[in-house]
Every structure is written in C-alpha cells, then in structure tokens.
Amino acid sequence: MRLTCPRCSAQYEVPTAAIPAAGRDVECSACGETWFQPASAGSDGPLQMPRGDEIPQGDGGSQAIDPSAPPPRRRELDPGIRDLLREEAEHEARVRAREAGQTAATTASARPAAPLQTPSRTPPQAPSGDDNARRLAEAQARTARLGATPGAVTHRPASRADLLPDVEEINSTLRSPSQGAQPTVSAQDRARQRRNFRIGLAVPVVAALLMLFVYLNADRIRLSLPQTTPAIDSFTATLDQGRFWLDAHLQALVGLFRA
Structure with missing residues (x-):
C-alpha cells in the first residue's frame, strides 16, 4: 500500500495489513505531519523508486524518500521564541523549588521535637600525680606570660556617653510642676x-x-x-x-x- 503525506508529498510503501479496515493515524517521518489514513485510500502495486537521472531538479515535484534514510533535520525555532520558552521553564522550575522548600519547612516545623537526651554523668576521676604536676606547670607558664606582657591586658576606655549625665533625668528634674498633668475641674x-x-x-x-x-x-x-x-x-x-x-x-x- 502506498501512502502519500498531504503536507510534504512524501510517499511510503507499507504492507496492506498495516492499515486495518477501519483506518488508522499515521505520521510522516520527514515533516512530522499526522493524518488519518483509511484502508481504501491506499493504492496497490509496488512503489517504483525513480533512478538517479530521473529525479527532478529544483524545488518543484515530489521526491521519493527512502524509509531507511535518516529523517531530515527539523526547522529550528526563532531565537526570541526559544529564549522566551527557556525563561518560562526556568521560572516554573524556580516556583516549584520554592514551593518544595516551603513544604519542607512546614513539615519540619510540624514535626515534633526530638526529646532531649540527658548526658550520662560519669563520676570524676581523681587526678593522678602526673596530672597535678602538668597542671601546675601550665599555670606557672601562663602566670609567667602574663607577667612578661603587662600591656597585653588593656581596659576599654569609657565612652563619652557613659561619662555624661542622662539628659532625660535632667529634663525630668527641671520640668516645672505646671507642665504636669492638669487636675480636672468639676462643674461644682x-x-x-x-x-x-x-x-x-x-x-x-x-x-x-x-x-x-x-x-x-x-x-x-x-x-x-x-x-x-x-x-x-x-x-x-x-x-x-x-x-x-x-x-x-x-x-x-x-x-x-x-x-
């Protein structure tokens, strides 16, 4: 059975049993066009491929396509449309990632806190004589370092704000009694x-x-x-x-x- 693409006029030879009596949808491997092919529309007889010298030159006419040949390269999208589609895909990915993060945070906050584990207390071990000697030597070394560098420990000078009196306290003491709350006078x-x-x-x-x-x-x-x-x-x-x-x-x- 011979099939002809209604879009690019490509012709294919398929077995008759491939098209049932009720017909079926077929797709052109050259341009990707899909159409419904009834069983009665197929033409019997073998498809004769033209010889190389009989292939018409130029854009006009239909050309026989070898089914075993790789499909031609499809037309690329416009760069502007491709960038727009890529931005839409990135935006959708960011929205999904943000929703997934919010869901994870909500799940983590709703999860009950794990009970605190009380560390096991081990009885202190009595220091041995070697430990006492080592600690004494370390303390003496630290004391010697502090004595050798008396200027290492410095006191932070008090800021001017700490030296000056509080302005709010002065204003409260200088405020005249008339500025206080006025007593309410009754009608009587x-x-x-x-x-x-x-x-x-x-x-x-x-x-x-x-x-x-x-x-x-x-x-x-x-x-x-x-x-x-x-x-x-x-x-x-x-x-x-x-x-x-x-x-x-x-x-x-x-x-x-x-x-």
Missing part, C-alpha cells in the same frame, strides 16, 4: 470660682457706693445722728484731702501735656 468647682469672682467684684463697688452716699449726705446724717458727728467730720475731711491731692496731680499732668 467652676461654679464656686465664678461665685467668688462675683463677690470679690461686688464688695469694692458696694463699699465705694456707701462711702459716696455718706459723703454726699453728711449734713443730714449729722442732724439725724448727732453722736456720729466726729466720725462724719473725720471721714469728710479725709475724702476732701484725697480730692485735693488728686486734683493737684491731675492739673500737673494736664500742664505737662499742654506744655
């Missing part, structure tokens, strides 16, 4: 403060009005209450002196402005 305390302010303002005003009333009605008070005459005279004389003193100073001040 505010009402008491307002009442005290009104009383403190009203007392001088009432006293001034009483003094003015007594000064203006001094004659009537003397006639009504003769025993208050000395006090009324002293009071009016004091107010008159105050009036004269204030008048003199006001005239002097007015004279300064006019000059």
Whole structure:
C-alpha cells in the first residue's frame, strides 16, 4: 500500500495489513505531519523508486524518500521564541523549588521535637600525680606570660556617653510642676470660682457706693445722728484731702501735656 503525506508529498510503501479496515493515524517521518489514513485510500502495486537521472531538479515535484534514510533535520525555532520558552521553564522550575522548600519547612516545623537526651554523668576521676604536676606547670607558664606582657591586658576606655549625665533625668528634674498633668475641674468647682469672682467684684463697688452716699449726705446724717458727728467730720475731711491731692496731680499732668 502506498501512502502519500498531504503536507510534504512524501510517499511510503507499507504492507496492506498495516492499515486495518477501519483506518488508522499515521505520521510522516520527514515533516512530522499526522493524518488519518483509511484502508481504501491506499493504492496497490509496488512503489517504483525513480533512478538517479530521473529525479527532478529544483524545488518543484515530489521526491521519493527512502524509509531507511535518516529523517531530515527539523526547522529550528526563532531565537526570541526559544529564549522566551527557556525563561518560562526556568521560572516554573524556580516556583516549584520554592514551593518544595516551603513544604519542607512546614513539615519540619510540624514535626515534633526530638526529646532531649540527658548526658550520662560519669563520676570524676581523681587526678593522678602526673596530672597535678602538668597542671601546675601550665599555670606557672601562663602566670609567667602574663607577667612578661603587662600591656597585653588593656581596659576599654569609657565612652563619652557613659561619662555624661542622662539628659532625660535632667529634663525630668527641671520640668516645672505646671507642665504636669492638669487636675480636672468639676462643674461644682467652676461654679464656686465664678461665685467668688462675683463677690470679690461686688464688695469694692458696694463699699465705694456707701462711702459716696455718706459723703454726699453728711449734713443730714449729722442732724439725724448727732453722736456720729466726729466720725462724719473725720471721714469728710479725709475724702476732701484725697480730692485735693488728686486734683493737684491731675492739673500737673494736664500742664505737662499742654506744655
């Protein structure tokens, strides 16, 4: 049975028994094209290979392909497409490796910790005389080395931050009491403060009005209450002196402005 590739027109000679009555899928070994080959489409008769001088030259026409010959080299991919596919494969490999690492870390964290093994304690062995002599010699050698190099052990000088006082402590001691938390004043305390302010303002005003009333009605008070005459005279004389003193100073001040 003769098979012809619908893509590259390559022809193959296969046994008739290779194609069942229901047909089967076949693949071209030259271009990789796959198609369904029915049993009735095959042509009987042997496939005659053309001689070397009968092979047409150029690109046109179909050429007979020897089934035993190696398949032709397939067309290479575009470099850009090949790089893109390689980057996708590397990215997929990194994602899988990261997922595998996370799974391993989760499994390790979920795994119960192994019980601690208590080291077996062995009774200390009494040092022998040779060990005592060796340790004494080593101690003497270390002492001699320390004595020969007195400058080997140096003290780290204190930093300037350790020598200076703490700034926060100084600020806390210098902070005035007014900067502290202000006590909350209740509504009752505010009402008491307002009442005290009104009383403190009203007392001088009432006293001034009483003094003015007594000064203006001094004659009537003397006639009504003769025993208050000395006090009324002293009071009016004091107010008159105050009036004269204030008048003199006001005239002097007015004279300064006019000059």
